[in-house]
Amino acid sequence: MTLMVESHHAWGNLTNLESLGLSQNKLAGEIPQQLVLLTFLEFLNVSNNHLTGPIPHGKQFNTFDNNSYKGNSGLCGDPLSRKCGKLEAPPPSNSEQDNDLVFPSKVDWIFICTGYVSGIVVGVVIGHTITTRFHEWFIENFGRKQHKPRREKRRGHGNRS
Structure with a gap:
């Protein structure tokens, strides 16, 4: 131009x-x-x-x-x-x-890749620790809650003729 x-x-x-x-x-x-x-x-x-x-x-x-x-x-x-x-x-x-x-140099890429890999490893370790050692807490807070079927109230329960 x-x-x-x-x-x-x-x-x-x-x-x-x-x-x-x-x-x-x-x-x-x-x-x-x-x-x-x-x-x-x-x-x-x-x-x-x-x-x-x-x-x-x-x-x-x-x-x-x-x-x-x-x-x-x-x-x-x-x-x-x-x-x-x-x-x-x-x-x-x-x-x-x-x-x-x-474009970053080769040395910069080494630091960038090391940072990404470290982040992934730390994330996997923390995730594994939470799901195994605190299994009940994890399921209680993040697991699927099963809903108990509700009983329907009968209408006219008090009126017997």
Whole structure:
């Protein structure tokens, strides 16, 4: 997914937009210069994407701080300390490192499985102990209760004619 739009004027048409949060969306490409036309824009967050190139400047873009752009190693220009000029290619993304953030490592799986197995063993031991040592209590509280058949009262028992 890229931040670029087919129509260069599409971003400029969002004139009443006050907040734009696009963080952690795996966006790539440059930030469109047309966003400078959004004069009502008070909040911008494009952090933690794969954006590159110069940050637009002017109008409200001069008010956004570093946090709006952090995690985009290919961006340059104010307010970032990395100045534009001879643009360097962004460092390649280490897919193994990205996967480590999503998928636990083998050591983590050992702890996870140990926890599950321990929980099952403790549950079985407690269940067995309750059903064998406290059998009467267990049956009394959780067993099926047999209902004694009720005798129906005879009507007119007191009236003999």
